[in-house]
Amino acid sequence: KVCDYSKCTECEEGYKLNNKGECEKAGCPAKTIEVTAGGKKLCVTQYNMGDQSEFPLTGANTVYTNGTKCSSSSACCWKGATSDGCNASNGGYSGCNRTVCNHAGADIVCSNLKYDNKNWRLPTVDELAYFASYSKNKGSTGLMLCDTYAGYGSAQCLMSENGCNGAYEKDCNPNRVWSSNLGSGNYAYSYGLGKGSWEKNSYSRKRARSVRCVTEFKE
Numbered sequence: 001k002v003c004d005y006s007k008c009t010e011c012e013e014g015y016k017l018n019n020k021g022e023c024e025k026a027g028c029p030a031k032t033i034e035v036t037a038g039g040k041k042l043c044v045t046q047y048n049m050g051d052q053s054e055f056p057l058t059g060a061n062t063v064y065t066n067g068t069k070c071s072s073s074s075a076c077c078w079k080g081a082t083s084d085g086c087n088a089s090n091g092g093y094s095g096c097n098r099t100v101c102n103h104a105g106a107d108i109v110c111s112n113l114k115y116d117n118k119n120w121r122l123p124t125v126d127e128l129a130y131f132a133s134y135s136k137n138k139g140s141t142g143l144m145l146c147d148t149y150a151g152y153g154s155a156q157c158l159m160s161e162n163g164c165n166g167a168y169e170k171d172c173n174p175n176r177v178w179s180s181n182l183g184s185g186n187y188a189y190s191y192g193l194g195k196g197s198w199e200k201n202s203y204s205r206k207r208a209r210s211v212r213c214v215t216e217f218k219e
Contacts, residue, residue, distance in 0.1 A: 050099030092140030151196030
């Protein structure tokens with residue numbers, strides 16, 4: 001709104017001034033949802049990483065579910081149908097072609113995300129505990145998590161044990177979402193919707209799960 005020598009001193013409504021003298025959008029950017037998690041406000045990607053052009057798989061090896069085998073020790077993401085059966089009519093997806101990643105892939109694509117010039121990361125397991133309520137019965141206006149049986153007002157996305165070539169046991173499971181928290185050995189924690197319940201579990205980091213990234217909310 002008001003600028004002097006290439007730096008702004010006042011911004012239009014809906015924008016805020018950052019420490020570089022630039023006006024940037026206030027609040028969460030498009031295709032993300034504002035989530036309050038334990039008193040902290042976050043912006044969370046509505047779609048899995050890789051499922052919208054705004055959320056690329058930068059840094060990961062991208063393979064297709066029935067295509068070239070991905071080394072399980074690599075950072076990998078799988079694009080294509082990840083369900084044996086699905087019903088995605090109440091979400092913002094066309095069918096159940098959700099991209100999933102192993103934990104190394106999840107970590108690198110979130111850390112490399114530059115969307116809206118913000119710093120993104122995987123959510124912590126404590127933050128993930130709040131996500132389900134931002135999906136229930138909200139369709140494409142919410143986080144669009146998916147359930148194994150569509151029992152939580154969410155799209156149905158069943159696990160496929162033959163979908164992700166190179167993942168541990170070829171396990172494609174889009175109803176589970178990776179956290180940044182590591183378990184013992186080669187395990188990491190995730191949350192998943194199954195029959196309407198949102199449950200925390202640890203799984204081999206070589207399995208394929210959904211990836212949602214978060215950034216700190218800025219007024």
